[in-house]
Each structure stands twice: as C-alpha cells, then as structure tokens.
Amino acid sequence: MTASRVSPRRHAAASACLLTGVLAGALALPAWAQSEQTVLIGHAGPLTGGAAHWGKDNDNGARLAVEDLNRQNLLIGGRKIKFVLQSEDDQADPKQAMVVANKLADMGVKGILGHFNSGAAIPASAVYSRAGLPYVSTATNPSFTKQGYDNVFRILASDDDVGMAIANYTVKELKATKIAVIDDRTAYGQGAAEVFARGVKALGGTIVAQEYGSDKATDFMAILTSIKAKQPEVVFYGGMDAQGGLIARQMKQLGITAKLLGTDGLCTNEVARISGGAVDGLLYCTRGGKEVEKTTRGAEFEQRYKARFGVDVLTYAPYLYDAMMALAAGMREANSVEPAAYLPAMRKVKFDGVTGAIAFDAKGNLQKPDFTVFTYKDGKRVRVAGS
Structure with a gap:
C-alpha cells in the first residue's frame, strides 16, 4: 500500500485558508484583547529612614490611583493600558535621588511621581528633563518650577x-x-x-x-x-x-x-x-491645598485609603493620587502613553481631583493653589x- 501524497499547491492553499481563519478570528476579538500594553510609572521617595512615613504615604496614594485606573480598562492609542508602579527609595537624600532618577529613566518609565522633598526633587528634575519625562511632584520649594524645564509640574501650593x-x-x-x-x-x-x-x-x-x-x-x-x-x-x-x-x-x-x-x-x-x-x-x-476631608471627594478617598492600607492618610497621599490621575489625563488627551507625545498635553489637563481643581500654568504650577x-x-x- 502506497502513502498518498499532497501536492505542494494544495498544501499551500490549505495553509492560506488556515491563516485566513486565524486572522479573521483575531480581528473579531476586542481591540484590547489583541495587545495589552504595560505602562511603567516611576515613583521616588523616602521608603526608609526618618522620613519613611512620608514616602510610604505617597506611595500608597499613587498605588491607589494606579489600581483605580486599571479597573477602568482604559484604551489609549487603541490598546488596553495596564499601569504598573515602580517605587524606588531615595532616602530623602539628594545624592541618592540622582541615583534613583537615573535608574528610573533607564528602566523606560513613561512618567514620574515624587520625589517627596525639594532637596531630592530639584536635582532629580535635571535627569527627568534630559529624558523628556513628565514629572509631577509635591516639592514645594519655589525654585522647582523656576529652572526652565518644561516637564515639571507641582501638584500643590508652593512655599x-x-x-x-x-x-x-x-x-x-x-x-x-x-x-x-x-x-x-x-x-x-x-x-x-x-x-x-x-x-x-x-x-x-x-x-x-x-x-x-x-x-x-x-x-x-x-x-x-x-x-x-x-x-x-x-x-x-x-x-x-x-x-x-x-x-x-x-x-x-x-x-x-x-x-x-x-x-x-x-x-x-x-x-x-x-x-x-x-x-x-x-x-x-x-x-x-484645601482640607481634603472637606472636599467633595476627600472623605470618600480617606475611607477607601484606610480600607486598602489599614492606616489613616498622613498628608500627601491624596496629592500623589491626583498626580497619577494628571499623568493619565495627559495620556488620554494625547491618545498616547509616549512621553514626547503626551508631555505637551499636560498643559491642557483640567479636572476636579480629590484635592480640588487640577490645572497647570505655563511653568507647571497649579493655576489656583489653595491653603x-x-x-x-x-x-x-x-x-x-x-x-
């Protein structure tokens, strides 16, 4: 008994039909199912040492924002977005802040939250400026937004x-x-x-x-x-x-x-x-800022924060939450997660945050800071x- 042979032409036709069927099935899937994009966001602050309670509070606020955004199944640039927070310990030290800033930039993060204190935030901003990374901070020293960088934003009132x-x-x-x-x-x-x-x-x-x-x-x-x-x-x-x-x-x-x-x-x-x-x-x-617990969304935020982390808000967690939401708003405005594309859109960001109205002026300061x-x-x- 001899084995049957399939001609090369018939084999090629069958393969083409199979490939067509696979492609048709893929096209029938929702856009987000084709390719989920992981977007890495950097956060830097003191996670050890005497100021660690500040850094952890900030980290928690940013983390809560990331979790909330991921539940929204955002589509940006036609792809489902999954945000991932990468937190690094700068020990509230200017030298360590530079090490951390270079590390985050080299990792390919798409935006930066932090650093907590001005002494760390100001030197680190030079690194993020060179990398073209949108950078939202709680640094209050006025010089933070007076350096001539177009990528820095302050999420609360200055000193x-x-x-x-x-x-x-x-x-x-x-x-x-x-x-x-x-x-x-x-x-x-x-x-x-x-x-x-x-x-x-x-x-x-x-x-x-x-x-x-x-x-x-x-x-x-x-x-x-x-x-x-x-x-x-x-x-x-x-x-x-x-x-x-x-x-x-x-x-x-x-x-x-x-x-x-x-x-x-x-x-x-x-x-x-x-x-x-x-x-x-x-x-x-x-x-x-305003007394957060008295704002429209502040009391709810504090309840959700405590339920998630088991501790009360210290101070800046709501501001880091709004900082992350500002980055996401810029990405939505530009329909891109790429820093070069959405950085200009950060000037158009405008929304009611947990801490109040969020909108930035030409230098990156809040337009109407409260106290x-x-x-x-x-x-x-x-x-x-x-x-």
Missing part, C-alpha cells in the same frame, strides 16, 4: 503660597510682632523659612532671632534657650515633623510661651505623637483659616 499665608496669619491674626526663625538647612526648610521671614518683614513684623539646625537634629535646647532671651511671640520652624515635634516638647520644657509655627512639614498627626501632646494650643501650621491653616487640639488638627 511662596503657604509661607505668605502663615506670615499673614502670624501678623494679622496672632498679632505677633517679634518673631524668631529656625530652619533645618534643607531646600524645603530653608526655603520655607526665607519666604516666611520675608513676608513677616513686609507686614511690619520684626525677626528677633534667626537660627538653624539640621534635618537630623534631636536637641534644640541651646538654640531655644538663646531664642527665649529675645522674648519672641512666635517661633517659626522650617522643617519636618520629626524635628518639629521635638521643638514643641523642648519649648514646653523651657517654659517658652511663644507659639510654634510651621508649614506643611509640621502639619501631621505624627508631630502630635512626637511632641507628647505639647503641640496642643501651641502649634499653628499651614498646608497647601489651609491648622492648630492642634487633643492631638488632632483643627482648621482655623483657609482659602
């Missing part, structure tokens, strides 16, 4: 905004005329102190003492003793809650009756814990003024 707000509150509401200033010598702390001092002087106040420590200091007794002799009515601290809480405690120990003032670095629940309750009736702080002034009662922030 110019909140520093002047607390200066106004100091002179006009607290009626203080003799003010002492301390800062931690970081880009954030020193910048906030300089804006505040300039604002106070313009309003007729007098700076009776100007001192500085560091962002790792724990003993402020010598500085505070020197300040006490000048009898200020207000002590302003430009820095973070880890030191601000200790300053509040040591002011109480020394019997200093002046109020302690600061910007958003001091506006946390953590500062109350560190101070051992000393901030009650003592601390007044200004934070960029809120808080004091503390029973270890909790209490709003006393705001825009």
